[in-house]
Amino acid sequence: MLNFIIRRLIVTIPMVLIVVTLTWGLIRMAPGNFYSSEKTLPPAVEKNIRERYGLDKPWYVQYGKMMGSILVGDFGYSLKYEGQSVNGILARSLPVSAILGVSAYLLALIVGVVAGTLAALKQNSRLDYGSMALAMLGISLPNFVLGPILVLIFSLTLYWLPPARWGSGFPSKNVILPILTLSAIYMAYIARLTRSGMLEVLRADYIRTARAKGLTERDVVVRHAVRGGLMPVVSYTGPALAFLITGTVVVERIFALPGLGNYFINANLNRDEPLIIGIVAFISIMILLFNLLVDIAYAFIDPRIRY
């Protein structure tokens, strides 16, 4: 087991370096520069800029310099946002995205599991149909539609909640709508996953055994069924959390939040090379790590899996 973890962690390093190299190459191939704008710059001014940021050096020197600093964990300075280090931007914006993501996921988990379990227990009842219909709606309604609808209702018609902005941050009224918007689709997925998982488990032999033992229905469900029924949810959690924590472009934009997603999309549009590379490297590390965690979790939950 320990061997497995160490091996996976070692593999992570070259993977991230490959991702970084590919990203670097793609940025180089994209036309335009971080300094290009409506006004065309005189060649001399452009030359000054290229010299200041070391862009006049041969590509392998630039590449080597970048790799060298990445290996010691320094992603350099943003080109667009003068004086802001990429590490600083990550350190500042990650907590915003992470806290939104984690809260949204916890909310989704609680509501989803409860709704899914109830639906499975009362299969084909009104409760089942109702909650599954809602879940279907949640899956099909993208967050860039749901967000504005929530804003329209709660901010612009009822004037209960602010329509956007981070304000005093978490927890405050400002985060309610973003979290709701963000969690809706996960809630729906988890509800459906739980329901189908539970339905399968409830028909399993060991549940029949539990019932035959004369356990109360509550004990059967809480002690025996839910554990097994949640397996699909667990495997879903890893990647979902990785995505949620590293920022959600749409929600951060609609609600003007200072998270990682906003930086990511703007870094691309601005051709802000160090920032793009920093965020890409970070996201790939997160995804690799969360996948590893899921693999480890499997080993604990499913006795058939051994590393």
Add this chain to the structure above:
Amino acid sequence: MFPNFRMHRLQITAVCLALSFLASACASGEASNTEFFGKVQPPAENTLRYISGSEPESLDPQVSTGQPEGRVYMALFEGLVEYDPKTMEPIPSIAERWVPNNSLSEFVFYIRKNARWSNGDPITAHDFVYSFRRGLAPEFAARNAPLAYYIKYAQAYNEKAVFVRDPQTGQFLLEKDVKGGDTATNENAAPVATNAAPAPAKTETAASAKNTTTAGEHPENVGGVSEFPPDATDATRDSDFHHYIHSPSRLVLNGDEKKRAKEIEADPKLKAAVAGKEFVTIRGEDIGVEAVDDYTFRVTLSQSAPYFVGMMGHQFFRLVPRKAIEKHGNTNWTQPQNIITCGPFKLESWKPYNEIVVVRDPMNWDAANVKLDRIIFPAVEDTTTMMNLYKAGEADTVANHNVPIGWLDRIRPLKDYMDAPEAAIQYYQINVKKPPMDDKRVRKAFNMAIDKNALAQWRRVVKPLTAFTPEGLFPGYPQPKGDPFDPAAAKKLLADAGYKDASGNFDPKKFPVEQVKLVYNTKEENKQVAEFLQAQWKQNLGLTIPLNNMEWKTFLKHRSGLEYVGFARGAWVGDYMDPFTFLNLFYTEKNDSGTGWHDPKFDAMINQANSTLDPQKRYELLAKAEAYMLDAQPIIPLYTNATNFLKKPYVKGLYPNAGTMHAWKYVYIERDPAKWDRGVPDMSKSILAE
């Protein structure tokens, strides 16, 4: 598998827009407020919440070129002058007055004695000398540096060019030593002649410096002192530097060794002159800025520039703190714990991608007249989000161009809608180098086949434009009119250009549509305009020009490299309140027009205008030059922008001026509803007239 919707921002905006229709549809049902949009409740504190746009690139006024940043800088930094909140003309700021010399090529600014930095240090003329030199320093690499190229030797310094010095005598080689008196008149008549040299960097310097030496009315050689009006006694004060800057222009050569060697090789006369001499890199100390004394700042230009004072309000010319920059470095001094400012407000907090908060600075020389306690600039990118915040009463004003066109039917009649013309235009540029657009008649025909009135009516936030300078913004400027909408004449022009059938009538089938394209950068409103043009040409000429949209940075490269065929979208925002900020785009061979068009005659007309001292006569000459350029039709003018923003009625002293630049100290919150603004406030008179 993962429900993660990473969409392009434009798609997001489009969807949000669609939803906002829904929003406005629902909202129009409510009867609560018909006069204004959304909640009208003055904030409890004496604070303004102004959405200027997205996260600023930097808090260093010499770094960013953007307008959203410019507005934040106006709170934190002052310059020699400030923009009048209504007319945008320069009004006194740190300079309490200024005196130009008789040829408008030298300006003396008198710094007020009570001006202070936010740390209490006095502001002196030396601070301006430092700021101007820093902005032009090549290692600082400011994108806005070309704005200051009017200052003598500024361009040469910024381009790392060199002077030529005799190591024995210490004498510098002069321009006239090489270029010779016999050719001087010749050059003056045809300024392009010198521009044929390979390095644009050097030649432009030569061209502008030449203006100085040959302009005729230049008084520089009269005892080394320039001519000032008789009452400006201080301004004439002499100094060694003044003698130097007014001595005949030194020869400036390319700083790049290889390029310089090539140039010298190509010119035998030059080669002989520089033999045995050394090259000295031009330093910041060599450019035409001087602190005559602590409170007198003198700027010497290489040419007459009547609009120069108007430029001094620009963010690039605002004062930066030497103390903080030298201590913390060029990039770190703007961090909240390091920053020193000089504006009516100082930085309280800066949370990137969240908000910038500034508070009134008691150190400011005019603190007694600063009305607000605090301004919050939230960083918001999405237009719909801005509108939502405004409607919910979480923002008091949003920046220009932020009311989506789909909302206008509802917003336009409201009394908090700010609609006024801007010093900004939209047009399409034409690649005049590639056929069939290299034919002037074809270009004219395409222009005449567009009904610009219909376009303006449909866009709703714009005024139709047939010229290149925005209409009605420069009082007294006799703006020329471009060709009117005339499809019949357009067809005739195309027939004349050879696209005709046997009977001599225009035949659309003959026109090589496949050689022409209309490119624009991906954005919903650009697409709408492009489709409008396409429809007009289809309807009026029977030609279907293919459209091609591109991502912004890709588009910029495509356009500036003249890679496009046919038409490319263009937009221009004036840097100062003078027609020349627009006409400048076509000036000199290496111009910024992105069309490939250049005409020495146009340059000569501009030169003549800008060395004319009588303002009205100068305007007339500029208008003539504009008319000349319009006749060549390297562009298709479309419309003048409108400010198009919302401002709560209780926000007073903030005007939809031509640049949407607000001098924040005049802004205040009015709590008496009787005194609120209902409609666009009057902007005809300067704030100083109040």
